[in-house]
Amino acid sequence: MTDIQSLEAIRQRIRELESIPMVPAILRPLLEQLNRPPEHVQLEVLVQLVGCENSLTAKCLQMANSAIFGRSTPVTSIRGAVIALGVQRLRAILLSACMVDMFRSRAGEMDATILWEHSFACALVCQQFARKIHYHDPEKAYLSGLLHDIGLILELVIHPRELQSVFELSRTKALPIEEAEQAALGFNHCEIGAIVAEEWHLPAHVAEVIRFHHSKEFAEHQDVVAMVHLCDTLCQLGGLGFGFPLMVQVDFVDDPAWQAVLKSRPELGKLDLARFTFELETYFEEVKKTVAILFRG
Amino acid sequence: MANGEFARPRASDPGTTAHLVRIRDLVYQVAGIYQSDTRLNFLEDRCERRMQAANVDSLRDYYHYLTASADRGRELYQLLNEITIGETCFFRNEPQLNAFRQVVIPQVLQIRQRLPFVHLRIWSAGCSTGEEPYTLAMLMLEESNGLLRGRTFEILATDLNDRSLEKAKVGLYDDYALRNLPPALGAKYLRPNGGKYEVIEAVKAKVNFSRCNLLDDSRMVFMKSMDVIFCCNVLIYFDGAAKRRVISHFYNNLNPGGYLYLGYSESLFGFNDDFRLVHFPGTTAYRKPEHKPEVGTR
Numbered sequence: 001m002t003d004i005q006s007l008e009a010i011r012q013r014i015r016e017l018e019s020i021p022m023v024p025a026i027l028r029p030l031l032e033q034l035n036r037p038p039e040h041v042q043l044e045v046l047v048q049l050v051g052c053e054n055s056l057t058a059k060c061l062q063m064a065n066s067a068i069f070g071r072s073t074p075v076t077s078i079r080g081a082v083i084a085l086g087v088q089r090l091r092a093i094l095l096s097a098c099m100v101d102m103f104r105s106r107a108g109e110m111d112a113t114i115l116w117e118h119s120f121a122c123a124l125v126c127q128q129f130a131r132k133i134h135y136h137d138p139e140k141a142y143l144s145g146l147l148h149d150i151g152l153i154l155e156l157v158i159h160p161r162e163l164q165s166v167f168e169l170s171r172t173k174a175l176p177i178e179e180a181e182q183a184a185l186g187f188n189h190c191e192i193g194a195i196v197a198e199e200w201h202l203p204a205h206v207a208e209v210i211r212f213h214h215s216k217e218f219a220e221h222q223d224v225v226a227m228v229h230l231c232d233t234l235c236q237l238g239g240l241g242f243g244f245p246l247m248v249q250v251d252f253v254d255d256p257a258w259q260a261v262l263k264s265r266p267e268l269g270k271l272d273l274a275r276f277t278f279e280l281e282t283y284f285e286e287v288k289k290t291v292a293i294l295f296r297g
Numbered sequence: 298m299a300n301g302e303f304a305r306p307r308a309s310d311p312g313t314t315a316h317l318v319r320i321r322d323l324v325y326q327v328a329g330i331y332q333s334d335t336r337l338n339f340l341e342d343r344c345e346r347r348m349q350a351a352n353v354d355s356l357r358d359y360y361h362y363l364t365a366s367a368d369r370g371r372e373l374y375q376l377l378n379e380i381t382i383g384e385t386c387f388f389r390n391e392p393q394l395n396a397f398r399q400v401v402i403p404q405v406l407q408i409r410q411r412l413p414f415v416h417l418r419i420w421s422a423g424c425s426t427g428e429e430p431y432t433l434a435m436l437m438l439e440e441s442n443g444l445l446r447g448r449t450f451e452i453l454a455t456d457l458n459d460r461s462l463e464k465a466k467v468g469l470y471d472d473y474a475l476r477n478l479p480p481a482l483g484a485k486y487l488r489p490n491g492g493k494y495e496v497i498e499a500v501k502a503k504v505n506f507s508r509c510n511l512l513d514d515s516r517m518v519f520m521k522s523m524d525v526i527f528c529c530n531v532l533i534y535f536d537g538a539a540k541r542r543v544i545s546h547f548y549n550n551l552n553p554g555g556y557l558y559l560g561y562s563e564s565l566f567g568f569n570d571d572f573r574l575v576h577f578p579g580t581t582a583y584r585k586p587e588h589k590p591e592v593g594t595r
Contacts, residue, residue, distance in 0.1 A: 237576045245392075245578035247399045253573065274564035274574055275331055277581060282334035 007187055011195045013158050030094055035203050038139055041087045049094055050078050056097055060085065062293050063093060088139040092123060092146050097294050113295055114243045115153050119146050120287045121240035125231040126224075128283060132276060133267045141224055144209040147202065148228045151193025151210065152177070171244040178214045190214055218260035226257035238280040240287065316356035317341055323363060328377055328533040329540070331562040343379040347372065374534060381530045381560070387428050387470070388477035389529070390561055392579030397525065398436050400577055401556050402444055405524045408554045408587060417450040420523045420550070422511060423457075423531035427465025427504070428474055430454035431496050433527070434503040435486050453520070455509035462506050468496035512539055517546040524552055529560035537568065544569045554587040 030049060033041050050060050057078060064081035065074050075081050082090055096116060126145030130138035155163045162185060170180035181188040190211050197207035208221055209228045218226035233255075236246055252258050252273060262268045317337045325331045332340045344359055351372060353359045363369055363376070388394060402417075409415045419437070421430040430452045437450050456462050471493050475483060487494040509516055511531070526547050532540050547557050548571050557572060559565070565572060565583055572583035 234576075237578050239579055245395070247395070247578060249396075249400050249404065250576045251573055251584070252576065272564070272566045274566050274581060275325065277576065278331040278333055278562045278564070281336075285335050 007191055007195065010154075010158060010192055011199065014154065014196055014199050030091070030098065031200055031202065034091060034095070034143070034206075035201065038088065041091065043082060043087065046087065046090055046094070047078050047082050050082065050090075056094065059097055059293055060090070060093065063290065066289060066293065088142060092143065093290075093294070096120070096146065111243070112153070112156055113291055115149065115156060116291045116294065117240050117287055118235060118242065119149055119153070120290055121235040121238075121284055122146070122148060122228065122232050124283045124287055125235055125280065126228055128279070129227060129231050129234075129276070132271055133261070133265045135223075135227070135265060140205060141227055143203075144206055144224050144228050145231055147206050148209050148213050148232060149189060149193070150196050151189030151191070154192055154196055155189060167242055167244075170242070170246070174247050176214070176246070177242060188214070216256055218257045219263070223261050223264045226260040229257040230255065230261065234277065234280065238277065238284065240284050313341070313356060316360055317344070319360050320344060320356065320363065323360070324373070324376070324380070325564075326567075327373060327537075329564050329566070329568065330377070330380065330530070330533045330560070331564065332380070333562070340380070343376065346379055347376050350375070370536075377533050381533070384530065384560075385425050385428050386474045386477055387432050388479070389429065389432070390580065391477070392577065393558055393561075393582075394432065394436060396577035396580055396582070397433075397558070398440065401525060401582070402437075402440065405552075405554065405556070406444060406448070408552075415448040417445070417448065417524045418522055419450065419452045420520065420526045421452060421454040422509070422526055422528040422547075424454035424461075424465060424506070425456055425458075426461050426474075427454065427468060427496075427506070428470070429527060429529065430465070430504045430506075431468065431486075431500055432478075434500045435482050437503065438486070438500065439482070450503070452504045453523075454504050454506045456506075457508065457510050459508060462508060466501075466506050468501055469493045470496075511535075511543045511546070514542070514546070517543075517550070520546075520550045522552055523550045523555055525556045525558065526551060527558045529558065530563070532559065533563060540568050544572070548572060548585055551585045553585060555585050557583040557585075559583070 029045060033045055036042075050056050060078065060081045061075060064084040075084050085093065096119070123142045123144075123146035126141040127138045129135075130141035135141060152163070155166075166177065166180045166184050169175060169184055170177050173180070175183070178188040178190065190213065193210035194207065196202070197210050202210070205222055205224055209225050212218075212221050212225050213228045213232060215221070215225070218229065230252060233250060233252075235241060237250060239245070258268070314337065317340055321332045321337065321340055341356070344356060348354070348356075348359050351359070351362060351368075353362050363372055366372065405417065406415065417437075419433055421433065424430050434452050437445060437452070454465065456465070469490060470487075475487070475494060478487075483494070486497055486500050488497055489495075509520075511517065511528075512535075528543075528547065532543060535543060544557075544565060548569070551557065556575075559582075565574075569583075571585070573586060575582055575584045
């Protein structure tokens with residue numbers, strides 16, 4: 001292995017990323033908004049953020065006008081787009097658009113859209129899963145799903161070649177990504193993600209999800225951690241994972257994460273998981289459209 | 298409920314999606330086969346065909362026809378036919394077959410690893426004109442120097458329809474039935490015959506065709522020691538009680554740790570609690586637990 005970096009060196013690299021001009025301009029105030037409870041998010045600030053960069057404005061208008069929302073009259077203003085998309089979705093779109101731009105030029109051989117499709121898929125599946133089991137805050141689940149693999153996205157920037165070989169190892173040995181990382185690099189994206197969460201002051205529950213979504217001790221964490229773990233697995237098996245099928249058999253009911261969620265949300269026991277799995281097809285279609293818009297131009 | 302949230306039906310009538318979702322949910326509840334929102338246009342198309350035949354003008358009326366008319370049972374049968382029509386072909390469901398070869402067979406073998414002699418029994422229940430059992434035979438033959446080295450296997454293929462069985466035994470297929478078959482397997486296991494393709498003897502020898510009514514209890518109890526059962530687009534035609542009975546037979550027909558595969562987007566939800574739903578990439582199956590659950594733990 002060549003230039004494998006220590007976690008400390010990775011932390012340094014993440015700090016250096018902040019010198020990219022766009023990051024402080026948009027990401028910083030956006031992260032500040034992320035830390036607020038939904039009812040305290042300032043619409044005006046989001047409108048301003050959308051307006052401060054042409055490509056963001058275009059993306060948001062395009063997204064608001066996409067067939068997903070089935071509007072009869074087109075949205076033509078930033079404010080209209082913000083309202084059509086909703087604060088939660090807009091926060092997610094801005095955050096990812098921002099990071100997509102920031103990482104675009106740096107990604108090496110790997111296709112970053114795969115990671116974003118996985119992230120958006122996990123976000124949407126978490127949100128829908130949360131609704132099915134009457135979880136009190138589906139938007140919290142959405143944001144957690146969106147950011148759970150932020151560590152992998154950072155790895156794509158910091159050491160794309162090493163990440164490529166991790167994916168290769170995972171594919172050929174049918175190893176989960178985090179185990180392939182451990183074997184090839186000596187650390188995994190949860191640890192790297194934890195540093196990102198700390199450096200960027202992400203909300204506490206998101207930080208917990210990022211750090212522990214591959215842990216086995218789900219009972220010790222907020223139930224959203226276990227939910228993200230389950231939805232992450234569903235996305236990988238459903239075809240929006242890391243670009244290759246992980247040939248494994250999963251009995252979700254046996255998963256400690258399932259048991260942990262079941263304990264706090266007995267509604268899970270009544271979930272028709274087969275039907276939910278069939279529904280993924282629809283969610284994935286929306287995801288692919290969203291990511292296509294984000295990555296265009 | 299998320300249903301219909303992202304649906305984009307062709308018709309401009311805003312109520313169309315709502316009616317289609319009702320029909321979709323009805324079909325799922327009664328038959329156990331699901332049409333995702335991305336397939337609502339397909340469902341609309343199939344309903345329209347039936348509406349013409351049944352002389353019904355709107356989706357709304359068709360829903361009532363499916364639920365409240367004296368003919369509702371027969372009409373649902375016809376609609377299910379429209380939904381599953383043309384699905385029969387070699388390599389029909391690739392994710393299912395990948396999981397069968399790469400995960401299911403190794404799992405089944407692992408359970409038997411201590412036994413000196415291993416003979417696998419695969420059952421294609423409702424095999425129609427033979428595409429499915431021959432596909433399975435080809436896959437298993439491909440493993441004869443790999444996973445199945447030193448092991449033997451047989452494929453039982455049953456159907457209710459004698460004419461389908463006759464056609465299956467002949468093993469002669471046109472291009473359309475072979476559209477999904479990987480060319481390498483086609484070259485190896487088929488030979489041209491009068492403008493069509495015939496399954497070679499080595500494949501035919503692995504498949505044992507017979508007539509079987511899945512509702513015939515006296516016959517079902519003798520279908521013993523199965524490792525994997527494929528029953529695709531068959532249970533959807535049975536009413537709730539019959540479905541429960543057949544599934545319960547399947548459960549008893551399987552060895553512990555054995556698998557039941559259903560058709561694309563078919564589910565056992567609400568019809569059986571003994572099988573465990575297991576997920577593979579792009580597909581699901583039902584598994585009989587390896588160990589009997591203790592009394593009272595389920």
